[in-house]
Amino acid sequence: MSGSNTKVKTGVAGRADGTFSFEGLGLTVVLLGIIVIFSFINPRFFAVENFLNILTQAAPFIIMAVGMTFVITAAGIDLSVGSILALSSVIGFEFMSSGGNPVIGVAIILVVAVALGILNGALIAYLAIPPFIATLATMVSLRGLALLHSAGTMHFGLPESVAFLGQGKVLGLPMPVLIALLAALFGYWLLNFTKFGVYCRALGGNKEALRLTGVSVKRVELLVYGFMGLMVGLGGLVMIARIDSTQATIGTGSEIHVIAAVIIGGTSLFGGKGTVYGSVAGAILLSMVANALVIGGADFFWQLVVTGIIVLFAVLIGNLREGRVSMSKVPSFLKMKS
């Protein structure tokens, strides 16, 4: 058998999803456009300090969005990230603030978060509970446990070495930004250059096809939610280190923020396709908009309104791109005039 007459183009080297450049470029252009517009509206926006501030605020959400990219790519969802963040951080914080070893304290936060993530994965993989229901249940129950553990208690006083993770700087860059950057790079590598990343995309794209190859689908699901837990633990660690405090209500609503960042980034809600770069850009975009609204003196509640609208537009653009709706069905008042 000869392949001499076969024409095969080798495609986009190094890009497993083949769509990275398009979505990344589009969102980058949107981000730059927003920077230009906001800078014109309020010159205070266009300052290095302000950008670092935006990135620092976005850092915990970037880290968690990396984990959520895997979950949504695998056709799942995790509504419990805020509750996992709260429970793992109050347990670890209490240990450290009462004189416990900082390394062990950090390990406690990460291990508890991973264990709770794996719990979600087990409910979904082994008890066949739909991800939305499973994580809705754990969202409520884990928040309840966090409140039972330390309702009304504000924990203060982290060891300096741990607070450094949220407040320190290396080469002029805030630690949260550096940690978020490392988490994003790790997530990009994991999704595009490892078996786990391929299985994660296959799980969301065609679960049956993955099962037929002999890969343990349940194990992949368990690992996806375990990794989500790890990212929540890390994101939570950065969050509490930055404000040097935590309480049982910390992270309330953060699941919406994280899911929104991933959707805005272009990861398909129907699974199979995900982009870590997009999720990072989505998280930055949300923080940038929030920052601009604060600088502009808008009420906090406008952030919620604007976030919701951005998510709706992001999903609409995704549906148009994937052909789920045609432009002919989009009301004329929503179409851009050229």
Next chain:
Amino acid sequence: MGATELLKLSKLNKWYDGLHALQDVSLTIGEGEVVALVGDNGAGKSTLVKIIAGAQTSDDGEISLRGEATTIGSPKDASNLGIAALHQSLGLVGSLNVFENIFLGREETRSIGPIKVLDKKKMRDRAIELLGELAIDVPRLGVPVLSMSGGQRQCVAISRLLLDQVNLILMDEPMAALGVAEGQKVLDLIVRLKDKGVSILIISHNLEHVFSIADRIAVLKNGRMIGTVSPKNVTRTDVVKMITTGENIESEGAAQ
């Protein structure tokens, strides 16, 4: 059956919630033999293929490979026995690209210290080689297979089967989504595989295709094996009669 026995199925039974989908089904496939499995919708063809592929298990019956009793409890078991399956759904992931689909579950990796990363270059080169054996063009190896034509997707799915050393290839309607030219290429490929000593069990509704490639034709009706016939000894009308009436025209071999 003239060839040396490769796979023997004896009195397989399968129930689905009270439905007796396979009833004492027996079949023997020889080394390098092409056996076509025909029958009406609901005859049990796909169920039988899934059991051999390890995607489902039979409730009763025995399977032996080259005379040795074996169990196929999972796709991995089937793969270890050199049995590869091309399912009706093709078993492809639309969002993965060509070589990711070809290597799904069997990815090539390289080590960087203790860490294993995908060896994309190796997989891409091997994919080009495999697709070359099919002599069919695909647009790009890096694009999701969802964006490819049905025929191109079929080619990707078939090339997956050639990745490992296989004894038996199971094909469920491999030409169904193909145009005439691409369908002919698949038929040619089946002949080439047979020449290499690979056995093939193929499900097809197209009797023209069946008669052009099969050494034997096995007819199923309502979960029962009606019989196996040689295309040299029967006409298409005879086979249609077996499919519709369940009446055996010419029984051969021990499998019936």
